[in-house]
Amino acid sequence: MSVAFRRLCLLSPALLVILLLVGVPLCLMAWVSLLDKGGSAGVDWSSAPSAANYVRLVWEEDFDGTMILNTGYLLIFLRSVALAAVTTVLSLALGLPVALWMASLSRTGRDVMLLLITIPFWTNLLVRNYAWLIILREDGWVSQFVNMLSPWPVQLLYNDAAVAIGLTYSFLPFTILPLYTVFEKFDWRLLEAAHDLGATRRRALRRVVLPIATPGIVAGALLVFIPCLGAFVTPALLGGGKTLMLGNIIQMQFGASRNWPFGATLAVVLLAIMLVVMTAMALWRNRRTA
Amino acid sequence: MSPRRFPFTRETALLVLAYLYVPVAVLIVYSFNANRTATVWTHASVDWYGRILVNPSIQAAAWNSLVIAVCAATAATVLALLAALATRRAFLGRGASEAVLNMPLILPEIVVAVATLILFVSLGVKLGLGAMVAAHTAFCIPFAYLPIRARLEGISGTYEEAAHDLYANRVRTFRRVTMPLLWPGVMAGFTLAFVTSLDDFLTSFFLAGPGMTTLPVYIFSAIRAGISPEINAISAVMLVVSVLLVSLSFFLGRLRR
Numbered sequence: 001m002s003v004a005f006r007r008l009c010l011l012s013p014a015l016l017v018i019l020l021l022v023g024v025p026l027c028l029m030a031w032v033s034l035l036d037k038g039g040s041a042g043v044d045w046s047s048a049p050s051a052a053n054y055v056r057l058v059w060e061e062d063f064d065g066t067m068i069l070n071t072g073y074l075l076i077f078l079r080s081v082a083l084a085a086v087t088t089v090l091s092l093a094l095g096l097p098v099a100l101w102m103a104s105l106s107r108t109g110r111d112v113m114l115l116l117i118t119i120p121f122w123t124n125l126l127v128r129n130y131a132w133l134i135i136l137r138e139d140g141w142v143s144q145f146v147n148m149l150s151p152w153p154v155q156l157l158y159n160d161a162a163v164a165i166g167l168t169y170s171f172l173p174f175t176i177l178p179l180y181t182v183f184e185k186f187d188w189r190l191l192e193a194a195h196d197l198g199a200t201r202r203r204a205l206r207r208v209v210l211p212i213a214t215p216g217i218v219a220g221a222l223l224v225f226i227p228c229l230g231a232f233v234t235p236a237l238l239g240g241g242k243t244l245m246l247g248n249i250i251q252m253q254f255g256a257s258r259n260w261p262f263g264a265t266l267a268v269v270l271l272a273i274m275l276v277v278m279t280a281m282a283l284w285r286n287r288r289t290a
Numbered sequence: 291m292s293p294r295r296f297p298f299t300r301e302t303a304l305l306v307l308a309y310l311y312v313p314v315a316v317l318i319v320y321s322f323n324a325n326r327t328a329t330v331w332t333h334a335s336v337d338w339y340g341r342i343l344v345n346p347s348i349q350a351a352a353w354n355s356l357v358i359a360v361c362a363a364t365a366a367t368v369l370a371l372l373a374a375l376a377t378r379r380a381f382l383g384r385g386a387s388e389a390v391l392n393m394p395l396i397l398p399e400i401v402v403a404v405a406t407l408i409l410f411v412s413l414g415v416k417l418g419l420g421a422m423v424a425a426h427t428a429f430c431i432p433f434a435y436l437p438i439r440a441r442l443e444g445i446s447g448t449y450e451e452a453a454h455d456l457y458a459n460r461v462r463t464f465r466r467v468t469m470p471l472l473w474p475g476v477m478a479g480f481t482l483a484f485v486t487s488l489d490d491f492l493t494s495f496f497l498a499g500p501g502m503t504t505l506p507v508y509i510f511s512a513i514r515a516g517i518s519p520e521i522n523a524i525s526a527v528m529l530v531v532s533v534l535l536v537s538l539s540f541f542l543g544r545l546r547r
């Protein structure tokens with residue numbers, strides 16, 4: 001047995017499983033997004049492929065057959081992108097100082113912090129968002145306290161802010177870890193040099209720390225933005241059916257609405273947005289480093 | 291100047307730790323609340339833990355979760371171990387292979403979940419336990435692969451060369467030299483894959499089919515029906531199980547080579 005053949009035998013089972021259970025389904029989904037709904041499984045397999053589902057995202061047929069603009073889906077897309085962007089910025093703003101601080105700790109301190117930051121990632125997302133449901137709910141003490149101070153009644157749950165809090169809570173560790181890996185290897189004498197050359201702390205942060213942190217910032221931003229865009233649990237629990245995101249309307253098409261082709265269309269669009277953002281980030285980083 | 295010199299980094303870090311852990315602590319504290327309404331604190335009690343233990347639908351859901359996690363994590367670990375051994379040394383296509391292996395980490399889970407649902411239904415595969423095990427295996431592979439790969443990178447090839455020089459054949463070298471050194475990595479990978487499968491909600495939610503639940507799917511529908519002390523208790527149990535397993539995996543990953 002040659003080395004190459006043995007390698008192929010070892011590698012192919014894992015690759016096949018992923019290609020068959022992730023790659024093939026994605027291709028099939030892209031095909032289904034071109035079909036009509038119908039049949040028992042929600043897809044009319046014999047229908048001719050067309051872009052009708054994609055047209056439906058923006059245009060709606062009126063009763064008399066004219067096409068009118070339908071902003072419903074566009075708004076949900078915009079809200080998803082905006083919430084994902086806000087979460088990314090919040091996570092970076094909180095993650096950068098934490099990563100800087102972690103890099104200044106002793107070896108044991110770093111290990112402990114690393115474990116503390118990683119643990120939430122491995123605990124159940126559903127359960128962690130449920131914890132916020134308990135904290136923010138109407139008869140909870142946080143809500144009572146806020147309402148005591150506020151001159152008008154405030155509802156903490158079921159709005160964009162609650163979803164943003166929940167999303168940041170869910171994905172914040174994803175910015176801390178890549179930033180920490182950058183700062184861990186950072187030669188802090190560069191900062192001394194900047195200081196000796198008369199740079200203020202703010203200037204040193206902007207001209208020395210941030211450029212070096214760029215790969216960490218890009219990686220962290222992607223790691224937060226992408227899962228946020230496809231978030232389902234957080235808006236379902238903390239948005240309470242009022243603050244919908246892309247994930248929720250995709251689920252609806254496969255649930256109550258039983259329009260699988262349209263659900264597939266929404267999922268393809270989600271993937272497309274994700275690809276655009278990833279490419280933009282990669283291009284931006286290349287331009288920065290070039 | 292050290293990073294210590296930047297103002298407010300320590301304060302922000304402590305604030306972030308509070309942000310991450312206070313909600314979890316609140317949840318656990320409330321799971322010991324005797325009051326039915328789950329909002330008013332009366333006195334401490336473990337009643338709800340007793341209730342969830344004897345609730346047959348929770349038992350069934352927990353059993354399903356366990357079966358899926360054991361099967362999916364075992365399959366994923368075996369596949370990931372083989373793949374890690376294959377990608378140990380550089381070759382043409384290693385980058386591409388690793389990109390495929392890590393694909394489930396990058397793609398939004400809801401997209402993969404609905405795509406898998408479409409595939410299974412179009413092929414006439416029955417939804418339920420088997421469908422969930424298959425889908426979980428696929429997304430658990432990278433979680434098992436990464437720790438095994440990391441451990442393998444730290445093992446110098448000289449041990450295997452020595453075994454080879456002492457006339458051990460390939461199988462014997464693998465069994466007596468590589469595997470004992472690699473073992474903590476394999477266990478760490480299995481544990482992470484197990485936790486990932488146990489905690490998964492979205493994929494199971496779409497592939498469970500009628501009449502089948504896992505623990506997270508049960509919790510989701512229970513939350514939809516309203517906050518209750520039982521949910522607090524199951525959630526607390528799930529949190530503690532995950533934390534214990536991840537700490538175990540972290541410890542295994544740091545075992546001396």
